[in-house]
Amino acid sequence: MVKIIKKEVLTPQIKLMVIDAPRVARHAKAGQFVIVRINEEGERIPLTIADFDSEKGTVSIIFQEVGKSTIQLGELNEGDHITDFVGPLGKEIEEKNFGHVVCVGGGVGIAPIYPKAKVLKKLGNRITSIIGARSSDLLFWEDRMQSVSDALYVTTDDGSYGEKGFVTSVLDRVIQKEKIDLVIAVGPLMMMKMVSLLTKKYELPTLVSLNPIMVDGTGMCGCCRVTVGKECKFTCVDGPVFDGHSVDYDELLARQRNYLEEEKRAVENWLMKKAEEGVHHAK
Amino acid sequence: MPNNRLNGRPKMPQRTVQERIRDFDEVPLGLEKWAAIEEAKRCLQCKKPSCMKGCPVEIDIPGFIGLLAQGKIDEAVMKIKEKNSLPAICGRVCPQEEQCESLCVLGKKGQPIAVGYLERFLADYEREQGIDLQKMPTQNGKKVAIIGSGPAGLTCAGDCAKMGHKVTIFEALHSAGGVLIYGIPEFRLPKAIVAQEVDYVKSLGVELELSVVVGKTLTFDDLLQDGFKAFFIGTGAGLPHFMNLPGENLNGIYSANEFLTRSNLMKAFRFPEYDTPTKVGRRVSVIGGGNVAMDSARTALRLGAEEVCLVYRRTKKEMPARIEEIERAEEEGINCIILTNPVRFVGNENKWVTGIECIQMELGEPDESGRRRPIPVPGSEFVIPADTVVVAIGQGPNPLLLETLPELKLNKRGYIEANEVTGATSIPGVYAGGDIVTGAATVISAMGAGKKAARAIDDYLKNKS
């Protein structure tokens, strides 16, 4: 059982929660994640550690409401409890001075890119950040990203804020004019694929953080397996950060769709149940 | 008197196939009291009981059976619990036919005593009647950390507590029991029983901390700083092996661990009441021939598959699963395709599996294990259509914790090197046992290892002060 000590609505669909989890906070590193199970009936869902404070013993998570579990999580409030909060899981990113690092965050991927930019900045890297979303109402933490970046670019697909277009077009421009030592991209799989295709052309080392479906998060089930190079890797223990140029994105895109029907049913079922409860209360 | 009273072993009453294959309730129903007592009376009360040599946790078999024969049920249960904290589990999943029962003298000419059935009867009777056995030992304050709550960890914890130590179990998952809770299905080992046996261990004063991954959430150093003086590693063999064949990451292909975890631990069979989904197609193929394969096949059937087959590269005789379980699987309509080995997985344009391309095998010369080695028959490839595949070909050691302890000596296969008698590892004060030492084995051998280690830990702590 862990307690939600702060909740912030970043955008209508994206929420931040600060969790009281001293053990997780103590060992947390940039790149790692937690597994959350809301209640006894809940599924185990991975969420990136978006920020942490080892002294206060807190861990921040940011999630986009996309289905049953994230919608239900979003309904919880300060003071409420979450049944399980396991972590920190996965491997941290290599912490060293690479030189010039470009951090690309797409959509809710801004959350996981932030701690990476933060720690790398602290280690003396020059940080250029490019954050983007479909539209302005999915953008958040521009200020925080600004605080850990030497340069920051913001894009929206529909032009509702910042530059109209994709993060990849900005990245292409930065590549043209500056020397880059490392690119880190986190966001929707399609975005990470596009970034990797682009940086491959220039042979720029690229790291991506993968988001396959998981169950245990400890290397026990193999649900999170991905092909990297010619090898089968378990994202939860071998990753989630991998060399972007070696990932088989198409395989992973298919695997993420494994349960689409069931996920749809789960949401419908949940919304119906809530509607019924609502009617009940109204009476 | 009902006619299943025999002059030999009683038959285990079980639910009919039609009744059982559409739900997850337990299949064998357990002996009735009169049948258990009759069976107990058949025991010769040998002076030198050979049966006991087959029990890794050293249960006084004639002792408890003798008490049962006299109708002293409470005392019989106590007798078992002196040595075994988890009798309701052992009575169900021990391969008794290869252990205690295989050595019973009565087995030489006729049928051995049904030791496992009697153990199960007593444990169930205790649970149902609520016999109060609790005797809280005094604790001397030496802190022992147990990593992993499988049968090895639970046994070691229970025994250390009985010896008066302050024990904490750390478990990575959100539920205690290891394979008993995430692997073995409800219809073979009801989770309520596992929970009750865990409660019994807790009643001995053992603390249980769930959702703690040692090596990640807490490190060994953290535990040392917290004052833990001795450690037992019982983290199991939880790393699923895949076949490394083309197409293995197609949708619809599960490791047995994932398939069983979704159903057992996460209760996907009750989706959407429980949130975790699982997917079972019309035709399911399970690759393997062990207990894990049987459990996967029978789970698939209960999740609604129309046809389930087992694909095994040797013959039925070589299948490592318990005979009882193979029989139950076949009764339920599961088809064994033997002498067949997968060579690749076939999929459609959406990357969903549609079948397994296999090759026929024939048996050659015996290999190191004494089993005849299967060899492929050239040109015999054929496709088994399947929309769900479960790979149940075995497990390895999970490296997650081991990677954080570089000074811990491992063997060539990556398991922990531990003394056979004491469980001592290359690090003083750190003991290990169960599947993480032996590789995938049995519940009872894991418990035996936990028991031995508890004794060694007690000695170690006594000498240390």
Ligand SMILES: Cc1cc2nc3c(=O)[nH]c(=O)nc-3n(C[C@H](O)[C@H](O)[C@H](O)COP(=O)(O)OP(=O)(O)OC[C@H]3O[C@@H](n4cnc5c(N)ncnc54)[C@H](O)[C@@H]3O)c2cc1C
């Ligand atoms: C290492 C890692 C870190 C992540 N970090 C974040 C984060 O910081 N913020 C965030 O909003 N999201 C993050 N995700 C994705 C997040 O886990 C999913 O959005 C969430 O599980 C969806 O659950 P749902 O029930 O709300 O939606 P559903 O409708 O059930 O699922 C929506 C989609 O999410 C994916 N998904 C479903 N179940 C799982 C699961 N058990 N594990 C992983 N993915 C699943 C599937 O592709 C699915 O189609 C991360 C995923 C991984 C693997």
Ligand SMILES: Cc1cc2nc3c(=O)[nH]c(=O)nc-3n(C[C@H](O)[C@H](O)[C@H](O)COP(=O)(O)OP(=O)(O)OC[C@H]3O[C@@H](n4cnc5c(N)ncnc54)[C@H](O)[C@@H]3O)c2cc1C
């Ligand atoms: C499907 C299936 C069916 C089986 N059927 C039978 C049967 O009928 N009869 C029989 O005798 N045997 C059977 N077995 C084998 C038997 O279950 C195992 O041999 C036994 O459970 C091993 O016990 P263990 O305590 O060593 O490990 P496990 O039961 O594997 O328990 C290990 C525990 O440690 C936890 N853990 C791992 N790493 C960490 C960490 N870093 N920190 C904290 N916790 C950690 C795991 O989450 C797990 O809960 C079966 C196995 C399977 C998979």
Ligand code: SF4
């Ligand atoms: S624990 Fe297993 S081996 Fe020991 S007596 Fe019971 S059934 Fe036999």
Ligand code: SF4
């Ligand atoms: S060997 Fe058989 S008959 Fe003899 S004590 Fe053991 S169970 Fe009884």
Ligand code: FES
């Ligand atoms: S989520 Fe189970 S192995 Fe990675």
Ligand SMILES: [Mg+2]
């Ligand atoms: Mg979901």
